[in-house]
Amino acid sequence: MAGRSGEEADAAMAGVATGGVEDAYGEDRATEDQPVTPWAVCIASGHSLLRDPRHNKGLSFTEKERDAHYLRGLLPPAILPQELQEKRLLQNVRQLEVPLQRYMFLMDLQERNERLFYKLMIDNVEELLPVVYTPTVGEACQKYGSIFRRSQGLYISLKDKGRVLEVLRNWPEKSIQVIVVTDGERILGLGDLGCQGMGIPVGKLALYTALGGVRPSACLPITIDVGTNNEELLNDEFYIGLRQRRATGQEYTELLDEFMVAVKQNYGQKVLVQFEDFANHNAFALLDKYKATHLVFNDDIQGTAAVVLAGLMAGLKFAGGTLADHTFLFFGAGEAGTGIAELVALEISMQSKTSQEEAHKNIWLVDSKGLIVSSRKDSIQPFKKLYAHEHEPVKDLLSAIKDIKPTALIGSAGVGQSFTKEVIEAMSSITETNHPCAIQPNIEI
Structure with missing residues (x-):
C-alpha cells in the first residue's frame, strides 16, 4: 500500500470487499475505474500483475488500465489487441518445426498469459491439440526433467505420508472442481515414467478448459509419486521424482487412502477425481474401491x-x-x-x-x-x-x-x-x- 494516498487505499480495500466485474470464467476482474485487483487481497502491483498468468494481459492492457494498475513503463508503449497477439504467437508456433519445441513454447505461454493461451487453443484446436496433448505430450513426459521450468500442479510423494492434507492446502486455489491424478505407472503407451507423468494431468486439464469450458482455477493436476521401476529415469541426473523402486502393497494403498480422504476433506463431496494412466492392476481396483464414497472417473476405462x-x-x-x-x-x-x-x-x-x-x-x-x-x-x-x-x-x-x-x-x-x-x-x-x-x-x- 506504499506510495498511495489514504483515499486510494480506502477505495482499493472497498473494491476488495465488494468485488469487481465477473469475467468469462466467472471470476472477479478489475475495471478501468477501479485501481485494485479485486481477485486478490491486496492492492494491485504492476510488477506482480505481469507475472500472474491468470490475469496478465500483456500488451492488451489499455492506457487507463496501465495507469490504474501501475503498469506504465513496465510494458512497451504499443497496445495490441488479443487477436493481434494471437496472430503473432501462431506465426511463432508455426516457425518451430520440432513438436517438443512447440510444446515448450505453448507451456511457457500458459505460464505467463493464461487467457491468451486458451484463446490460441480454442481458435486453433485441430492444429494445437496434438501439441498440447497426444502425441507430443508423450515425448514431453519422457523428457520432463530436462525441460522442467515451473511447477504446474501438486506433487504428493511417499515423503508426504501423514501430511497429504497439508500439501493440498498449499495449493492457492480453494474452489477445486476437477482433479486429474496419475501415479505415472502407465503413461500412454510409454510405460512407467514416474513423477514425470505430470504432463498428462496438466495437458488433460488444459483440454477440459479449452474444449469444455471448465475454469482453469477449478482444475488441479496432481502426481502421486511412489517411485518408478524405470531404470533409465532412476539413473537420469535430471529426474525430478523419488529415486527408488515403485512402492506397492500396503505402503501404496495407505498413501492413496490418505489422499482420497484429504481430497474430500479439503474440497468437499462434489470434487471429481479422475484417475489417469494408472496401470491395470491399480486402475480397476481404485475405481471399484472409491466409486461408492467419491465422485471418481477413469478416462481410460x-x-x-x-x-x-x-x-x-x-x-x-x-x-x-x-x-x-x-x-x-x-x-x-x-x-x-x-x-x-x-x-x-x-x-x-x-x-x-x-x-x-x-x-x-x-x-x-x-x-x-x-x-x-x-x-x-x-x-x-x-x-x-x-x-x-x-x-x-x-x-x-x-x-x-x-x-x-x-x-x-x-x-x-x-x-x-x-x-x-x-x-x-x-x-x-x-x-x-x-x-x-x-x-x-x-x-x-
Whole structure:
C-alpha cells in the first residue's frame, strides 16, 4: 500500500470487499475505474500483475488500465489487441518445426498469459491439440526433467505420508472442481515414467478448459509419486521424482487412502477425481474401491468406453438389429478394451432385460497371448475372467475372427497396423447381411 494516498487505499480495500466485474470464467476482474485487483487481497502491483498468468494481459492492457494498475513503463508503449497477439504467437508456433519445441513454447505461454493461451487453443484446436496433448505430450513426459521450468500442479510423494492434507492446502486455489491424478505407472503407451507423468494431468486439464469450458482455477493436476521401476529415469541426473523402486502393497494403498480422504476433506463431496494412466492392476481396483464414497472417473476405462458405445449404437442404423444381436471381438484387453466391453455388456443387459453375465457371452477378447478362454483363467488378471469363455485356445487375431465370426471388431490394443488387409477381408466375408464393422478408437483421448 506504499506510495498511495489514504483515499486510494480506502477505495482499493472497498473494491476488495465488494468485488469487481465477473469475467468469462466467472471470476472477479478489475475495471478501468477501479485501481485494485479485486481477485486478490491486496492492492494491485504492476510488477506482480505481469507475472500472474491468470490475469496478465500483456500488451492488451489499455492506457487507463496501465495507469490504474501501475503498469506504465513496465510494458512497451504499443497496445495490441488479443487477436493481434494471437496472430503473432501462431506465426511463432508455426516457425518451430520440432513438436517438443512447440510444446515448450505453448507451456511457457500458459505460464505467463493464461487467457491468451486458451484463446490460441480454442481458435486453433485441430492444429494445437496434438501439441498440447497426444502425441507430443508423450515425448514431453519422457523428457520432463530436462525441460522442467515451473511447477504446474501438486506433487504428493511417499515423503508426504501423514501430511497429504497439508500439501493440498498449499495449493492457492480453494474452489477445486476437477482433479486429474496419475501415479505415472502407465503413461500412454510409454510405460512407467514416474513423477514425470505430470504432463498428462496438466495437458488433460488444459483440454477440459479449452474444449469444455471448465475454469482453469477449478482444475488441479496432481502426481502421486511412489517411485518408478524405470531404470533409465532412476539413473537420469535430471529426474525430478523419488529415486527408488515403485512402492506397492500396503505402503501404496495407505498413501492413496490418505489422499482420497484429504481430497474430500479439503474440497468437499462434489470434487471429481479422475484417475489417469494408472496401470491395470491399480486402475480397476481404485475405481471399484472409491466409486461408492467419491465422485471418481477413469478416462481410460470409462471415457473411451462411452465414445465407442456411442459409435456402435450409431452403427446399428446401418448394421440393423440391436446390440444383443451382434457378436463383439476386442483386440486388446487392457483398461480400454475391458472398459468398453463392460459398458457394452451393461447396455445389452439394459436393452434386453437380461443379466450382464448373459450379455458377456457375446463378447470376446484377444490379448497379447491370444483369445481369452476358460483354460487361461488361472493365469489372467481378474478383470479379464468375465470374458474367459469355453473355446479352444487361439493365438492370433485373424484366427479368432475366423473362429468367433464377430459382427463387430474393436481395436484397443495400441498396436499399430493390426487391422491388416487379411483381417478386414475376414470380417467382410463373415456375412454380407450383418454388415460387420471395425472400430479402432484413439484410446488416449
